[in-house]
Amino acid sequence: MRGLLVESGHRGAVAVSDADGTLLLALGDIETPVFPRSAVKAMQAIPLVESGAADAFGLDDTELAIACASHSGDKNHLAAVRGLLAKAGLKEAQLACGVHWPMSERASEELTRAGQSPSAIHNNCSGKHAGMLATAIYRGIDPTGYERPEHAVQEEIRRVLSEICGVRLDRHDMGIDGCSVPTFALPLAALAMGFARLGSGKGLTGARKDAAERLVGACIASPALVAGEGRFDTVVMRGLGSKVFSKGGAEGVHCASLPALGLGIAVKIDDGAKRGAEHVLARLLAELVPGADRVLKGRLDGELRNWLGIKVGRLRPSPTLAAAAKSLSPAKG
Amino acid sequence: MRGLLVESGHRGAVAVSDADGTLLLALGDIETPVFPRSAVKAMQAIPLVESGAADAFGLDDTELAIACASHSGDKNHLAAVRGLLAKAGLKEAQLACGVHWPMSERASEELTRAGQSPSAIHNNCSGKHAGMLATAIYRGIDPTGYERPEHAVQEEIRRVLSEICGVRLDRHDMGIDGCSVPTFALPLAALAMGFARLGSGKGLTGARKDAAERLVGACIASPALVAGEGRFDTVVMRGLGSKVFSKGGAEGVHCASLPALGLGIAVKIDDGAKRGAEHVLARLLAELVPGADRVLKGRLDGELRNWLGIKVGRLRPSPTLAAAAKSLSPAKG
Numbered sequence: 001m002r003g004l005l006v007e008s009g010h011r012g013a014v015a016v017s018d019a020d021g022t023l024l025l026a027l028g029d030i031e032t033p034v035f036p037r038s039a040v041k042a043m044q045a046i047p048l049v050e051s052g053a054a055d056a057f058g059l060d061d062t063e064l065a066i067a068c069a070s071h072s073g074d075k076n077h078l079a080a081v082r083g084l085l086a087k088a089g090l091k092e093a094q095l096a097c098g099v100h101w102p103m104s105e106r107a108s109e110e111l112t113r114a115g116q117s118p119s120a121i122h123n124n125c126s127g128k129h130a131g132m133l134a135t136a137i138y139r140g141i142d143p144t145g146y147e148r149p150e151h152a153v154q155e156e157i158r159r160v161l162s163e164i165c166g167v168r169l170d171r172h173d174m175g176i177d178g179c180s181v182p183t184f185a186l187p188l189a190a191l192a193m194g195f196a197r198l199g200s201g202k203g204l205t206g207a208r209k210d211a212a213e214r215l216v217g218a219c220i221a222s223p224a225l226v227a228g229e230g231r232f233d234t235v236v237m238r239g240l241g242s243k244v245f246s247k248g249g250a251e252g253v254h255c256a257s258l259p260a261l262g263l264g265i266a267v268k269i270d271d272g273a274k275r276g277a278e279h280v281l282a283r284l285l286a287e288l289v290p291g292a293d294r295v296l297k298g299r300l301d302g303e304l305r306n307w308l309g310i311k312v313g314r315l316r317p318s319p320t321l322a323a324a325a326k327s328l329s330p331a332k333g
Numbered sequence: 334m335r336g337l338l339v340e341s342g343h344r345g346a347v348a349v350s351d352a353d354g355t356l357l358l359a360l361g362d363i364e365t366p367v368f369p370r371s372a373v374k375a376m377q378a379i380p381l382v383e384s385g386a387a388d389a390f391g392l393d394d395t396e397l398a399i400a401c402a403s404h405s406g407d408k409n410h411l412a413a414v415r416g417l418l419a420k421a422g423l424k425e426a427q428l429a430c431g432v433h434w435p436m437s438e439r440a441s442e443e444l445t446r447a448g449q450s451p452s453a454i455h456n457n458c459s460g461k462h463a464g465m466l467a468t469a470i471y472r473g474i475d476p477t478g479y480e481r482p483e484h485a486v487q488e489e490i491r492r493v494l495s496e497i498c499g500v501r502l503d504r505h506d507m508g509i510d511g512c513s514v515p516t517f518a519l520p521l522a523a524l525a526m527g528f529a530r531l532g533s534g535k536g537l538t539g540a541r542k543d544a545a546e547r548l549v550g551a552c553i554a555s556p557a558l559v560a561g562e563g564r565f566d567t568v569v570m571r572g573l574g575s576k577v578f579s580k581g582g583a584e585g586v587h588c589a590s591l592p593a594l595g596l597g598i599a600v601k602i603d604d605g606a607k608r609g610a611e612h613v614l615a616r617l618l619a620e621l622v623p624g625a626d627r628v629l630k631g632r633l634d635g636e637l638r639n640w641l642g643i644k645v646g647r648l649r650p651s652p653t654l655a656a657a658a659k660s661l662s663p664a665k666g
Contacts, residue, residue: 003508007368008584008605011344033342098640112445123640176335176645185338214641250464251341271604272341307456312509 002313003306010276012252012269015132016284016328017192018262019202021166025284026189030051033185036176037249040191041128042068042198042215045179046160047153047213048131057087058286062193064218065225066127070248072228073102073122080124080225088134095120096147097129097179101182104228125179132157132181149174149182158184164204164212165194178250188266191255195264199245199257216245216257216267232278232299236285239295254279258288279315283325335637335646337636342651343609345585345602349617349661350525351595352535354499358617359522360657366518367601368508370582373524374461375401375531375548377514379493380486381464382544386471389402390420397551398558405561406435406455412457413558421467427479428453430462430512438560458512460558465490465514479511487515494519497537497545498527511583521599524588526596532578532590549578549590565611565632569618572628577618585610591621612648618659 001007004023013028045067054064066080081082098204102122111118120126129147136143136153144323146153149171161184162169169184177183197203219226222265223237226247232254236246245257252269254277265284280302282299285292293300302315317325334340346361356363377402381387389398399409399413418425434441435455444451451460462480469486479486484502494517495502502517510516510666530536531545552559556570559580565587578590585602587610598617600610615632618625626633635648650658 002368002516003518004505005366005368005508007508008603010604033338035335036339065543074440094494097640102641109445112442113448115446172337174336176643178639178645179640180639182644183335184503268339271343271606271609273604273606276604306509306511306513307433309427309431310509310513312511 001316007313010252010273012267012272013274014187014267014280014284015188016263016264016265017189017195017310018195019193019196019200019264021189021193022137022190023192024263025324025328027320028164030188030192030266033173033187034191034253035183035185035251036178036191036253036255036266037067037183038070038125038192039247039249039250039253039255039266040161041070041125042219042247043161043164043194044128044157044244045131045215046164046208046211046329047156048135049214050160050207051135051138053135054214056138056275057134059084059087059134061221062225064215067126067220068215068219069226070124071127071225072104072231073124074104074120074228075106076105077119077127077225077228078206081121081130084127084130084134088130088137090133090137090143092119092121093235094133094143095123095126095129097123097125101122123179125177129179129181147180151321154182158182160208161186161194162293164197164208165190188268191266193230195255195257195266196262197264199259199264200262216259219247221247232281236292236295239286240289240291243289243291246281248274248277254278254281255282256281256285261288261289275315280321283317283321284328287325287328334649340646341400343585343602343604343606345600345609345613346521347598347600348521348525348615349598350522350556351527352526352529352533352597354522354526356481356522356525358661360653363455363521363525366397366506366520367524367586368454368516368584369520369586369588370510370516370525370584371403371458372580372582372586372588372599373494373527374403375545375552375580376494376497377461377490377529378464378548379491379497379541379544380462380663381468382547383540384471385470386421386468387547389471390467392417392420392467394551394554395558396420396557397548400464401548401552401580402460403457404460404558405564406440406451406457407561408438408440410460410558410561411454413442414454417460417463418468421463421470422550423463423466423470423476425452425454426502427476428456428459429461430456430458456512462514482507484513491515491517494527494540497530497541498523514656521601522604524599525597528588528590528599529595530597531598532592532597533595535595549592552578554579565614569625569628573622576622577625579595579614581610582605587614588610589614589618594621596621604646608648612650616650616654617661620658620661
């Protein structure tokens, strides 16, 4: 809304599922496969723990959290990536994620002031890449080309994603992500079920169950590392502790696990807009999770202010979304 | 597209009109009013010229172009804004547009290296604001509060927009823009007709016709000032000269005048995405304007590359858009 009129709008779909695949909410098309992008980084990090690599290298929670992160490139993020690389005997030059400026304005300014340019470690995916490299090293596989679809590390990730989400992912479903590793498209219904399993452990067994618990626990214990200051996932996990594991991806995908409720949520905005995905997830969390309305107050209000700080409009949910969110409401029921 | 799948999509509407309001193309909802935002800056600058202020202050083409610009904050842009302010006896502190970092990465880096922060002159709208201030000064009106809806300068702009676009704009249609001046919502059909008139002079008379010709001419003569290096409007006008006047606005609005053809184009993407609006306009220009397919080749190919430069997908037109664009095709017919 700007003034009294609707200026722009976002369409999309959302699934809320339990670990068995029973849907509590289905809005829009939840069956057409969508690329989850960075939303599934914690699933992509499962082999790092499940293989025994994390234990063998003595990785701590910060290093596991950064392996699941889309980080802002601040000092704490770089330190965690460097810690992971060092423990596995790896070098920054082995990261194949490519280079972009840190998402953090402060970090970008500091680099500029120092007359430096960013390198691969500043890429928001560098922790994920460090985890993939460490998995290859631990398994005794040549890490060269670890980012390619045919590499054993990526093949293992494809199997893990398929199994957790209960789908059979193959090459036809594959795209190449911004950071050059494969991303596999899967239905929101499957993604939501996968997140229910990831967060609650239900439907998982043995080393995989332990790995999921450890990775989700590490992210919840270090919310600042999973995203960065002021960003949605950090705000949510810092404010709500073990009640929510939340992870966004590019192009309007956002997922969450609600461990105590045994639920998973998967959102995709058709046009790829982050502002839409975050608003949808905020609406659902506000109904499902006690305290989320307080933690997400600014985002739920949706006030839009201009360069002078004048209130010029607001984000608001569609009537369909608002009604669907209210229908969930165990937080208030 | 990413890999073999559609990752995200944009919906929207587009009108192509002549100066009488006869539509050559109408796709989607072209009747519901949309906020044109910065796309109509050249119309907002009409009073600066029509009033006689531009002549009285001896403004040159660069100063008129910057009054119509959403500039990147590079040195050439700041110089033009400062020139306009100086000729009208104004100070930077009078700009009410608010502050943001320059869109130009280079300019932002230089500010950071110098240990400086941006000021109002770096705001992409500072030239428009300087023009509004100069109009007030020339007319002997107190410029204080020139950005407010009730100020005579904004009232005049509302009348000019209403007359050029053939609609009656009132307070109900008003929103406040990012830079704090009013923005008035109007149908794409009206906006397209307005751009046909603005570029061709048809339907305009006297001082207004002269003002439109001079402002559009100034933008086409100084394409680097209207946007900035690498940006759509600068690329189009630099490559196509007097064949196209092109101006984008926030939230997925993009307009163009094709003076020789006597046509105007107005695009709005529902979700506000610039990538959608620019792609639609590129498709239409490629069919309507000889040489545009060459100038816009990279954008028409729509290749998406990741941080390592690997081709991961592409933008492509919907079948509806592709068919509609082909149906225009005087460039090839």
